[in-house]
Amino acid sequence: MLPLSSSDELIFFVNGRKVVEQKPDPEVSLLFYLRRVLRLTGTKFACGEGGCGACTVMVSRYNAMSKEIHHYPATACLVPVCSLHGAAVTTVEGVGSIRSRIHPVQERLAKCHGTQCGFCSPGMVMSIYTLLRNHPNPTPEQVTEALGGNLCRCTGYRPIVESGKTFCEPTACPAKGSGRCCLEQEEEEEPGSPHLREKMCTKLYDRDEFQPLDPSQEPIFPPELIRMAEDPSKRRLTFQGARTTWLAAVTLQDLLQLRADFPHAPLVMGNTTVGPDIKFKGEFYPVFISAAGLPELRLVNSEDGGVIVGAGHSLAQLSDALRSIVSEQPPEKTQTCRALLTALRTLAGAQIRSMATLGGHVATRATISDLNPILAAGKATIHLISKGERQIPLDSAFLEGSPEASLQPGEVVLSVSIPYSTQWQFVSGLRQAQRHENSMAIVNAGMSVQFEDGTSTIQDLQLFYGGVGPTVVSASRTCRQLVGRQWDDQTLGEACQGILGEVHLPPNAPGGQVQFRRTLLLSLLFKFYLSVRRGLSRLDPQKFPDIPEQFMSALEDFPIVTPQGIQMFQCVDPRQPLRDPVGHPVMHQSALKHATGEAVFVDDMPPLDRELSLAVVTSTRAHAKVTSIDTAEALALPGVVAVITAEDVPGKNNHQGEIFYAQSEVICVGQIVCTVAADTYAHAREAAKRVQIEYEDIEPRIVTVEQALEHNSFLSPERKIEQGNVEWAFKHVDQIIEGEVHVEGQEHFYMETQSILAIPGDEDKEMVLHLGTQFPTHVQEFVAAALNVPRSRIACHMRRAGGAFGGKVTKPALLAAVAAVAAHKTGHPIRFVLERGDDMLITAGRHPLLGRYKIGFMKSGLIKAADVQFYINGGCTPDESQLVLEFIVLKSENAYYIPNFRCRGRACKTNLPSNTAFRGFGFPQATVVVEAYMASVAAHCGLLPEEVREINMYKRTSQTAYKQTFNPEPLRRCWVECLEQSSFHARKQAAEDFNGCSYWKKRGLAAVPMKFTIGIPIAYYHQAAALVHIYLDGSVLLTHSGCELGQGLHTKMIQVASRELGIPTSYIHLSETSTVTVPNAVLTAGSMGTDVNGKAVQNACQTLMGRLQPVIRRNPRGTWEEWIKKAFEESISLSATGYFRGYQTNMDWDREQGDAFPYYVYGAACTEVEVDCLSGAHKLLRTDIFMDAAFSINPAVDIGQIEGAFVQGMGLYTTEELKYSPEGMLHSRGTNDYKIPTVSEIPEEFHVTLVHSRNPIAIYSSKGLGEAGMFLGSSVLFAIADAVAAARRERGLDRTFTLSSPASPEWIRMSCVDQFTDMIPWDDPSAFTPWATRVS
Ligand SMILES: Cc1cc2nc3c(=O)[nH]c(=O)nc-3n(C[C@H](O)[C@H](O)[C@H](O)COP(=O)(O)OP(=O)(O)OC[C@H]3O[C@@H](n4cnc5c(N)ncnc54)[C@H](O)[C@@H]3O)c2cc1C
């Protein structure tokens, strides 16, 4: 055992300052250390598993052998602080700050409008900064690659990439194919289109303002660390923590000794497997061994037979080594190396690739390893060392975990030998993941075939698959059987049958997607088969004919391309005064603070005296009686102060149907049963795991919409809108179709998880809360109800939220009540920050929807009758489900007039966590059903879906189905502009031509129109207030009722106040939203923030200006400061409230009519995609959006909202899949399982145009654009459907097929039915319980 008691000092540098930690704890991550110990809170926590990049820092190390300094990006959440001895860490604070000097990277991210909520921004800065430290003149591809491991939920990435690209050498016009060169459009231009009369601008920022990048100004590497690295008397280091010990070896011998002494201790290299295993799988290791930097693990030797790479190389260094080998050696020798290089480009993100090592990767033997199957196929060997040395093959025995072929306790992987391939050998790596990069493969493969020289006779075949079992598996029996056979179609057929017989994936396999995964086994093989035939033909074209031209497209995976685009908006009227900022692309008010990490989010607030952290214990059953809660073990743990249950709630535990702490019964998995308050979060979490809860299941357990319908389980009554005579019309149409569309839910995935600081007051039962919310009043109400005190005792402060998207409308109130009860019980301030997994589990998201339709139409495509029924999965409590449902019914006609129209909807009550508001509020789900029946009608009429859309679109001033009058003229303009400017028809023809020549890849185009409603059919929900103080120095403090969620609301409010008061924006300060300054504020949602608060701010400013008028009249040439001074001397009040009563909307559900919405936002989007029919991948080639912005108060903010919403919508409709077990448990609870778009998903070309119209009802004739772009993301879904339809047509399949959302790789692949899908055996659904079930 450990003879250890004392600890060495841990020495490293952070931002140039030396850190000497006397008591380093091996269980502490760098992220925790930065945030909690050093109080450097710019580095953010968002996932804790290396998957989001919010915690990116730069680590620099000196290599004593090469005398070089190596800078690399790392996710601080996975870096054990003990691993940093001798390293220099740079955080966003070290890059630059507003207080000292902002760095060009920070400045450009801010000025290019690359931040919205700002939570991801420090991570983005660090990724670009690290790239520039290594490559001061990067290529656009390097910028995109550097950002691949960073998630942003707000911006849609385009402006972030653009900020990075400003450091690249300017290239020729990148807007290839669009016909609109972006460089030529730096200046204002007047487009030829008759519809766009105003001068249009394209410049959202001014490059001339940027400071130049001067690499010589970067901080130097600390000389002390160089001395430490070169110190010949270095010795083993021991860091002794409370529960664990870290042993850092300095020589290979030392390492071997440690491995011998502690054979079960992990050898921590990149910690990208060990770290997540500890955190998420509950592994515990009393001892860690570290060997970072040992020169013996860092060698690269190129020998005659191949290359030997030291196990200590990071995957990024492995890429560099392989690249240099590929450039030196002839192509036939480097097939394995090139296959590895391709796999490395998409393996995780740049940070993980820089941390993870080759040895760690190989030794882990993960089933989804991207490298091991290729290494095995390429016949790599592993060099092991312990007391002796040995080589073992990296083969099926090793990968499948056979004990005799595995590492023995104490052994270390010293290096991996990768043999060169030969002329008659072919090696490939193939994979399919949910998204292009930073996503583990669903199935991957490494394949190799060796032919007898000069022939296509198989001498040796190796097929390895990952993702189809607990380990990487080999189809070795099939491979053996095929030796001696020719590489032809017959062999391929036998190989397919052999693999299906050999690689068994049970129907209930964890991970689900069983049919898809089985199909991928064959699809990937087929791709390999074709590439080998191609290779043979290149070797000897006479003997081996090439593959058919039509099949070529199967060979190439979609490249990751640097996105680009043009943003067009109306120029400001030249007559507008220069100092008036309205209409200008003003930078986000907090952008520089975001980029420097100085913007304070709730969890960045310093710890308070006696503060406790809160961890949750949630239900593991969907519907059960709670028979006992045993807290004894939890309470006995160190640091634990209290376990809080329903019994501790002094007031109401059930407020408006929302339950704070479950009492006798749980109604979903993830319901909060109790919380644990402790001195640290680690203690609270540990104790939470020890709370024992006994349950007794209750029937029925309802998880899906279908089950809810069976049990008649609803949250509220049906809502209906009807016009015309539907039944009569069905009798007088040419054709009737019926169909069903499923749209699954969506996780908000705001980057800042729900975070609350609840501070009990010393007097009068007061409670102060700091939190990120869209609805402080609601929080106040719920906390007051839980504590049984008047609302006046509860103060909610909201400075900013790190994204919200509807997820912070109602849920913060529930969580704040939970925290407030804990604060009340303990008397301590409570910090309650949900971990990503808990946040996803507890707070739920967008409602899954089932739509059923019956449509009657004429041969011309004119729809005469529609009967549509919607069901949403509301979950277990009311939340906002009824309102969402009402919106669905009202909005679901979208842009179409159907004279005989009936639409009904119901919100189902199920035992899932309660779904809630989400950007678009039901519209993005419901309109998929509408556009699906448009496409289906088109297919039946032999028309394009766009033609049917056009035929049925509103064309003149009309009444909606609920009898609200509106003028659709801007809709027509957006639609016509969109089709024209995107060259829809020409590109549609080109896509068809492409499809005719390409069997396995198909292109699809879709254009969708949109009529989006703004606001809420309840008038009092539109009221808003503002409070404006002018101080005697002329500075202004502005407060209003809206919340800053990243959408730029405060920025626009400052613009409004600046115009109204006639002063520069720099005079105006806007700090926070609070129930103390503006009471009874309504929620910030429904795209109404600027509309209603803008009017209130305007009102307050106009009141003040009215009061100042006499002073100004008397001294018209005076300055603002003089007027204010004078006004004060004349006892004129310099503080005013402003108020906006709201739009007078109404809805009478009994009469099925009303003026439900103040106005509509119109838009249209055209998208082109290419799909890979074999793998199910898709690539977004181009999107053109035309959005009716009326007059944009801030084009940069509005375009940012449109692009961000579009990309979020695209995620909803393509990559984002929530997986629930049939028992109602959410499987997908983190970045590993849930895939929001990354930078590589966005359109290669992304053009946005703001279309000008009038909207006199709103402030400055503007329109609310926060949500509308979301639905336009469905153009991607319909473009994919168009491409899939092309594939199906060619294969002679049904022209109509069932569309569902998301169009994931699984959906795409399984819809492109072919000989491979036909080979897959289907399982009898009654004979097994699937791993996951659809809940819509
Ligand atoms: C966010 C994220 C995304 C990822 N995406 C992908 C992906 O897309 N594709 C993919 O293939 N992988 C992916 N991975 C997995 C990643 O490749 C592995 O975690 C990584 O390669 C492990 O290397 P490491 O140095 O971090 O190992 P560690 O975590 O440090 O160690 C892992 C194990 O290996 C052992 N070990 C380490 N080095 C040696 C050695 N030299 N000799 C003997 N034993 C050793 C340790 O004892 C330990 O048990 C991802 C990981 C993360 C966190």
Ligand code: FES
């Ligand atoms: S918090 Fe570290 S990568 Fe997400």
Ligand code: FES
């Ligand atoms: S700005 Fe990127 S997550 Fe909000």
